[in-house]
C-alpha cells in the first residue's frame with residue numbers, strides 16, 4: 001500500500017515527500033504569534049473576507065481611465081511602479097473577453113475590433129488619499145496596451161516576415177524585472193488567432209479573430225515587457241513561445257537576470273531563461289527542466305539533440321514545446337505561477353491540476369537550485385504541498401510572498417466544475433495563506449472566498465504591505481444569457497470583473 005501511495009505521490013509531484021503540517025517555508029519569521037481566523041468554504045455570491053479584512057473596488061470593467069480608453073475585461077495579474085509608497089502606476093492584465101458580456105457572440109469585424117481593445121493590459125495611476133486607494137482618471141500615465149497596439153519584437157527579431165506584432169492578448173500572470181519594467185505573459189493565445197497546424201493551416205479558435213484579422217499565431221505566446229511610465233512594449237522571443245503563465249525574475253550569482261516561466265497546459269514544462277546581461281532580456285539562453293535528473297537543459301541550436309531538427313534558433317524558440325520533448329523535459333501538471341522565497345532562494349511552482357491523469361487538486365512544487373544560485377544548471381525538486389481534502393485546498397494558481405515570508409495563494413477550480421465531483425466541499429475559489437511561523441506555521445488557511453464562478457487572481461502587495469491588491473476575474477462566467485446571470489457581483493445586477501484593495505487590522509498584523 002505504502003509503495004503504491006508513494007508512487008502515486010511521486011507521480012503527483014517530484015522527489016522527496018514533504019507534505020503535511022510540518023512543511024515549513026523556510027526560516028521562521030516572528031510575524032504570526034496570534035491565530036489567523038480561517039473562513040470555511042462557501043458558495044455565496046459575494047467577495048467574503050476573513051474577520052479583520054475589508055475591501056474597496058478600485059476599477060472595474062469598462063470604467064473610463066481617460067477620455068478614449070476604458071478598463072479592459074477579465075483583469076488578472078497586478079503589479080506596479082511606485083512613484084512613492086502611496087502613489088503607484090498600476091499595471092493590470094486583461095486576459096480575455098467573454099463575448100456574452102461584451103457584444104454577444106456574433107463574429108463581426110466590428111465586434112472583434114471592440115474585443116481587441118479590451119484585452120492586453122492597463123496602466124493607471126492610483127493614489128491612497130484619505131486612507132482610500134483611488135484610480136486617478138485621466139492621469140498622464142493612464143493608457144492601455146491592448147490587443148490592437150503595435151508591439152515590436154525585441155532585438156530587431158523578425159517573426160514570419162514582420163518585426164512588429166499586432167497587440168498582446170491572453171495576458172495571464174507576469175513578473176517585474178530588476179530594472180522595474182513589467183513582464184506580461186501571453187498564455188492561452190490560441191483562443192484568439194488560432195494555432196498553426198502541422199500542415200501549415202491555422203486552426204479555428206474560441207474568438208476566431210483570424211477570420212477578419214489574419215495575424216500569424218506565431219506573433220503570440222511570448223513574454224512582453226512594458227515600461228510603466230511610457231507604455232512602450234516589446235515582445236521577447238528569447239524566452240520562448242508557449243502558454244506562459246508567469247515570468248518570475250531573479251539574479252544569478254554572476255549578476256545575470258534569470259526568469260522562470262511555466263507552460264500552463266497538461267504535461268507541458270517548466271522553463272528558465274538566463275540572460276547574457278544584468279539589465280536586459282533580449283539575449284540569453286532558454287533552458288527546460290528535467291525534474292528527475294535535476295537538470296536545466298539548453299534549448300539551443302548547438303544542442304546535439306536538437307541539431308538538424310530546426311531551421312534556426314528562432315525556430316526552436318517558436319516551437320519550444322516540441323524542442324523540449326526532444327530533450328526529455330519533465331511533463332508537469334499545468335505549471336501556473338512561480339514565486340521565489342527571498343529568505344531562502346527557494347522557487348515555488350503552483351501546478352494547478354492534470355485531470356486526464358486524475359490529479360484533480362494539483363500541488364505546489366519547490367525547487368532548490370544548486371549552491372542557492374539561480375544561475376545554476378542543477379537543482380533538486382520536491383513537493384511542498386499536495387492539494388486535496390486533507391490539505392484544504394485545490395487547484396493552486398497565483399502566489400505571492402509577503403514581507404514576513406508567508407506564502408499567499410489563490411486557486412482556480414474551473415467554473416463548470418465547482419462543487420461537483422472531486423471539487424465537492426471546496427466551495428467557490430478563494431485566497432489562502434500558508435504562515436511561515438507562529439502556531440499555524442505550514443497550515444493552509446482560507447482568507448477570502450470569491451463570488452460565484454469568479455477566480456481571485458493577481459495578488460500584489462502595496463509597498464508598505466498594508467494593502468493587498470487583488471483581481472476578481474470572470475464572476476458569472478457560466479451564465480448562459482444576460483437575463484439570468486449566475487452571479488451579480490458586485491452591484492447586484494450584472495457580473496463585472498474588478499480589481500479590489502484589501503486592507504484591515506488582520507492584514508496589518510500578518511505583515512506588521
Ligand code: FEO
Nearest residue numbers: 172187245264336
Ligand atoms: Fe490564465 Fe493559467 O491561468
Ligand code: CA
Nearest residue numbers: 172336397398
Ligand atoms: Ca492563472
Ligand code: CA
Nearest residue numbers: 337398399400
Ligand atoms: Ca505571483
Ligand code: CA
Nearest residue numbers: 336352397412
Ligand atoms: Ca488557472
